[in-house]
Amino acid sequence: MRILSTTQNAMNVYNEVNSRLSNKGFEELVSFRDKGSNVRFLTKESNHAISELLLIAGSKTDFVFMSFVGNIDLSKISKLSKKLNFSGAEHLDRVNRK
Numbered sequence: 001m002r003i004l005s006t007t008q009n010a011m012n013v014y015n016e017v018n019s020r021l022s023n024k025g026f027e028e029l030v031s032f033r034d035k036g037s038n039v040r041f042l043t044k045e046s047n048h049a050i051s052e053l054l055l056i057a058g059s060k061t062d063f064v065f066m067s068f069v070g071n072i073d074l075s076k077i078s079k080l081s082k083k084l085n086f087s088g089a090e091h092l093d094r095v096n097r098k
Helices: 010-021 074-081 089-097
Strands: 002-006 027-034 037-046 049-058 063-069
Touching: 010 037, 010 049, 010 063
Parallel strands: none
Antiparallel strands: 002 063, 027 037, 037 049, 049 063
């Protein structure tokens, strides 16, 4: 798991990350707006399984990028969200509901 977050130019960073990922082989799992944040989950598959999951969340004040690499079970990622204590982790709970 890798995490990147910033409060500096948060929406600009969100837009830049989105534009760079548009042609990297990721498929959008779900996107939504939550309390003023734009949130996207992207996946990359390998051998018919999710090999990478990205969370990108941006608002006027915060940007969070999380990358999970490996054999990914979405139900376990959802459970992990309850144990993490940092901005952006709350969005992970919604990935399994989609």
